[in-house]
Amino acid sequence: MSQSPKPMKIWLARALVDRQFYLSRYQDVALAGVDPVAHFAEHGFRTPMRSPSQRFEKLLLAGSGLLVTVALLFGVVRSDFLDLLREQIIILQGRGRRLRPFLYLFVFRLYATLQASEVGQPMKIARIYADAPYAGARRIIAPEGDFAFTDPEVILSGKPARNRQVKRPSLWCATLEQAQLFGSLQIAVDDAFLVSEPAADPRLSFVAGQHEFVTAHPLNRIRSTETIFARRPTTAEAAVPEAVLLGGRCGVNYFHFLVEYVTKGYIVEQIAELDGLPLIVPDDLYPQELELLEIVFPGRALVRHRRGTRIDVAKLHVPSTMTYVPDCPKTPFWQVSAVNHDSLAWLRDRVLAAIAIPAGTPRNRKIFLARFQGRNIENAEAVTEIFRASGFEIVDTAKMTFAEQVVTFATASHIAGPVGAAFSNLIFCAPEAKILGIVSPFAVQMSLFKSLSDFAGAQYYALPGTHPQFRAGMDVRRPPLHVSHGSFSVDPTYLSDALKVFREA
Numbered sequence: 226m227s228q229s230p231k232p233m234k235i236w237l238a239r240a241l242v243d244r245q246f247y248l249s250r251y252q253d254v255a256l257a258g259v260d261p262v263a264h265f266a267e268h269g270f271r272t273p274m275r276s277p278s279q280r281f282e283k284l285l286l287a288g289s290g291l292l293v294t295v296a297l298l299f300g301v302v303r304s305d306f307l308d309l310l311r312e313q314i315i316i317l318q319g320r321g322r323r324l325r326p327f328l329y330l331f332v333f334r335l336y337a338t339l340q341a342s343e344v345g346q347p348m349k350i351a352r353i354y355a356d357a358p359y360a361g362a363r364r365i366i367a368p369e370g371d372f373a374f375t376d377p378e379v380i381l382s383g384k385p386a387r388n389r390q391v392k393r394p395s396l397w398c399a400t401l402e403q404a405q406l407f408g409s410l411q412i413a414v415d416d417a418f419l420v421s422e423p424a425a426d427p428r429l430s431f432v433a434g435q436h437e438f439v440t441a442h443p444l445n446r447i448r449s450t451e452t453i454f455a456r457r458p459t460t461a462e463a464a465v466p467e468a469v470l471l472g473g474r475c476g477v478n479y480f481h482f483l484v485e486y487v488t489k490g491y492i493v494e495q496i497a498e499l500d501g502l503p504l505i506v507p508d509d510l511y512p513q514e515l516e517l518l519e520i521v522f523p524g525r526a527l528v529r530h531r532r533g534t535r536i537d538v539a540k541l542h543v544p545s546t547m548t549y550v551p552d553c554p555k556t557p558f559w560q561v562s563a564v565n566h567d568s569l570a571w572l573r574d575r576v577l578a579a580i581a582i583p584a585g586t587p588r589n590r591k592i593f594l595a596r597f598q599g600r601n602i603e604n605a606e607a608v609t610e611i612f613r614a615s616g617f618e619i620v621d622t623a624k625m626t627f628a629e630q631v632v633t634f635a636t637a638s639h640i641a642g643p644v645g646a647a648f649s650n651l652i653f654c655a656p657e658a659k660i661l662g663i664v665s666p667f668a669v670q671m672s673l674f675k676s677l678s679d680f681a682g683a684q685y686y687a688l689p690g691t692h693p694q695f696r697a698g699m700d701v702r703r704p705p706l707h708v709s710h711g712s713f714s715v716d717p718t719y720l721s722d723a724l725k726v727f728r729e730a
Contacts, residue, residue, distance in 0.1 A: 418453050424546075470652070649677065
């Protein structure tokens with residue numbers, strides 16, 4: 226039975242604890258109905274350490290390297306300190322900050338010696354799509370090519386869109402023996418970490434989804450052998466004789482799942498021996514995503530991978546993604562615009578054939594895609610009312626089935642909304658439809674959704690929002706993720722004037 230906290234601890238806790246923050250951060254405390262001050266006084270500095278306030282949490286993250294180092298010097302192993310350090314590394318990488326490697330290298334070296342399971346196992350890096358030893362495992366379906374496009378036309382700007390050209394990735398499928406899937410569907414064979422997506426290369430400063438399970442060696446740039454630390458479980462949760470890897474690092478994110486992962490089906494259908502093999506996907510897919518899989522892969526068995534666990538596959542087939550969409554801020558937005566029209570046509574044709582919109586259905590709906598979750602437009606209510614007053618239907622795709630989303634896009638003459646995952650459905654929009662993407666001023670050159678619109682034969686316009694930190698020219702150099710994916714405002718006058726043109730386009 227625990228003793229009551231000493232008066233000094235209570236005094237310190239009262240000075241540090243933000244009650245609302247503490248209860249929202251630690252649900253176990255809230256559910257137990259315990260006073261947050263008393264709880265922090267008794268348990269706050271035990272393992273795992275609790276943050277009494279948001280400000281204190283930021284200080285802990287900033288000083289996490291020092292915390293780990295001091296603990297190690299005193300012979301203390303604190304996994305919670307290492308978790309703080311790992312989170313701080315992720316934050317810095319996501320902001321495009323260059324890490325100071327020596328402290329982190331020192332910490333990881335020591336932890337790898339003392340408690341390797343906390344850091345992850347060191348593994349060499351191999352790239353399925355580029356390294357010579359895997360050339361024989363790859364079957365080329367379509368070679369790399371050139372992809373020409375134009376930047377999105379900014380509505381009312383009067384400026385001509387800039388012509389661009391990037392490389393369109395090749396399409397291939399690799400077959401691997403005795404593979405292991407771990408983390409967020411990362412691949413390991415023996416003691417090698419196999420990179421299947423160029424956008425997930427550990428050379429990049431930040432890789433969404435993968436970052437929780439894989440940490441690049443800080444000195445890879447100057448070492449002859451590149452390595453990573455992988456948090457790979459020592460035992461498998463399941464063993465599968467043969468399967469196709471359909472999912473990827475970004476899991477259930479609707480854009481990545483629809484545009485990057487499900488379109489692998491085009492490759493799968495080119496290879497007869499893959500017919501009927503089970504598909505490996507995340508176990509937490511949304512109902513709309515499961516609905517989509519049943520449409521394009523009817524009756525196909527699914528192997529569901531639980532995030533953070535390991536599945537062993539005796540024979541694993543790995544189709545490539547058709548895109549190159551890295552999260553690294555150093556890659557300009559316009560350079561991630563290439564798509565493969567054959568892959569998109571495979572998806573579009575199967576979906577539209579299955580849903581079978583009756584011939585003669587009017588395609589004259591004007592749709593505004595409201596966003597009620599995640600990052601948002603700061604003056605969203607005012608923006609929504611402007612669209613409503615202009616005769617647009619207000620829809621929330623998150624509440625629709627997949628089929629309902631497809632019908633909505635396929636029967637609309639005008640589609641507008643904040644650029645995000647729902648815009649992936651532009652694949653299914655009607656030819657000659659008009660699209661208005663409301664976008665952060667930092668991401669005006671984000672042309673990937675325009676590429677989907679171009680594929681469908683639609684006309685795409687961009688309407689940039691406003692942000693207090695934005696200055697002229699900041700749309701050229703891609704900002705850190707927390708900026709480009711952050712909230713922004715929309716000028717109501719600009720929007721109203723733009724809609725007068727957009728509605729008549």
